[in-house]
Amino acid sequence: MCMSKKYLIVYYSQSGNTKSAAELIQHVVDADLYEIEAQDPYPTNYKELLKRVREEMDENVDVAYKPVSIDVSSYDVIFVGTPNWGGKVALPLATFLKQQDLTGKTILPFLSHGGVGKQDIEDDLKELCPGAKVGSAYSAFQKVEEDDVEDVIAWMYQYMDRA
Numbered sequence: 001m002c003m004s005k006k007y008l009i010v011y012y013s014q015s016g017n018t019k020s021a022a023e024l025i026q027h028v029v030d031a032d033l034y035e036i037e038a039q040d041p042y043p044t045n046y047k048e049l050l051k052r053v054r055e056e057m058d059e060n061v062d063v064a065y066k067p068v069s070i071d072v073s074s075y076d077v078i079f080v081g082t083p084n085w086g087g088k089v090a091l092p093l094a095t096f097l098k099q100q101d102l103t104g105k106t107i108l109p110f111l112s113h114g115g116v117g118k119q120d121i122e123d124d125l126k127e128l129c130p131g132a133k134v135g136s137a138y139s140a141f142q143k144v145e146e147d148d149v150e151d152v153i154a155w156m157y158q159y160m161d162r163a
């Protein structure tokens with residue numbers, strides 16, 4: 001991967017799994033790292049969390065996120081990390097992405113899932129980031145460990161010439 005490019009990692013993580021992948025990526029590539037958080041924190045109780053997210057998805061809510069100062073225009077490659085939420089990008093991160101102009105940017109998605117894999121998350125990202133080049137996602141079951149670093153490097157290096 002060309003090191004003169006500027007790299008950003010932006011992610012949402014409800015229970016820390018996507019965060020572990022974000023931190024592993026930052027271990028490999030010199031990137032600025034930002035976490036998106038919901039303005040109104042989600043319940044810690046899993047049933048209540050699912051209920052709220054289901055309602056927000058049904059009602060197509062743009063879930064607000066806590067103010068964060070990221071100027072995406074200064075980056076060439078943006079690693080975007082999300083948990084799989086019903087085959088979609090986590091809602092506060094989706095709101096953030098919708099509000100950015102990512103035209104011409106390379107988006108490298110990574111995600112954590114609970115057993116179903118990446119489903120339609122790449123397509124969801126393409127819709128959320130019109131004009132961006134969205135690569136194929138690195139997908140992890142729950143948390144990544146240090147041992148996964150070789151897989152992460154192999155995934156990143158697919159984009160060496162293009163990113």
Ligand SMILES: Cc1cc2nc3c(=O)[nH]c(=O)nc-3n(C[C@H](O)[C@H](O)[C@H](O)COP(=O)(O)O)c2cc1C
Nearest residue numbers: 013014015016017018083084085086113114115116
């Ligand atoms: C609202 C919600 C919806 C989810 N939907 C799915 C799903 O459709 N498929 C799946 O494999 N996992 C699903 N999961 C599980 C998460 O993707 C999984 O636990 C992930 O590791 C969480 O990452 P995080 O710790 O970064 O939040 C869902 C979790 C939540 C909270």
